[in-house]
Amino acid sequence: AQTVTQSQPEMSVQEAETVTLSCTYDTSESDYYLFWYKQPPSRQMILVIRQEAYKQQNATENRFSVNFQKAAKSFSLKISDSQLGDAAMYFCALQGGSEKLVFGKGTKLTVNP
């Protein structure tokens, strides 16, 4: 079975500052993918970043980057230069092999002006 744990139900950050959202996971698959999705109040699910487990290099997408620690089964998301538009629910997700995409319970991020 695959599980994803997000231990921070809520986080807040000042505009222009950096924030890190935590995620740990468990899977028996050797080949898997990890994702961060953003859900703003509009409720649209938006893919933020993707990491292939066999790649050691951490994925980056503009102001978003991950810290992927495979041995520790940890996959945190760092948001740099936070903007008001970054305020949303953030979901960590895991897909291993032909398994379904499994989500964590989410972290609500508030950005303070």
Place this chain on the structure above:
Amino acid sequence: DTAVSQTPKYLVTQMGNDKSIKCEQNLGHDTMYWYKQDSKKFLKIMFSYNNKELIINETVPNRFSPKSPDKAHLNLHINSLELGDSAVYFCASSQVSHLGIYGYTFGSGTRLTVV
């Protein structure tokens, strides 16, 4: 051009009614899904179809019946609606290629409220 579109976006109905939610994707993906997001925002898969064939059927009451007429469409029919069915239902699609898995593309969700 919307990649994954769901209709309706909002649905308010009385207990005991039967309702359907429709989903269409124009991405050419082979696999489509229904997810349920509860009031605590938890997302859980309900069903998955690959090229019109049911491949995932989680523990869901049999009042929920998915139908995939072709690989671009996946509908969800719910019979005898109950208060506990109130949630946001998301349709999604994905494609696995030799290049790997690129995540799911989600529709904008259908907020179902049963009164």
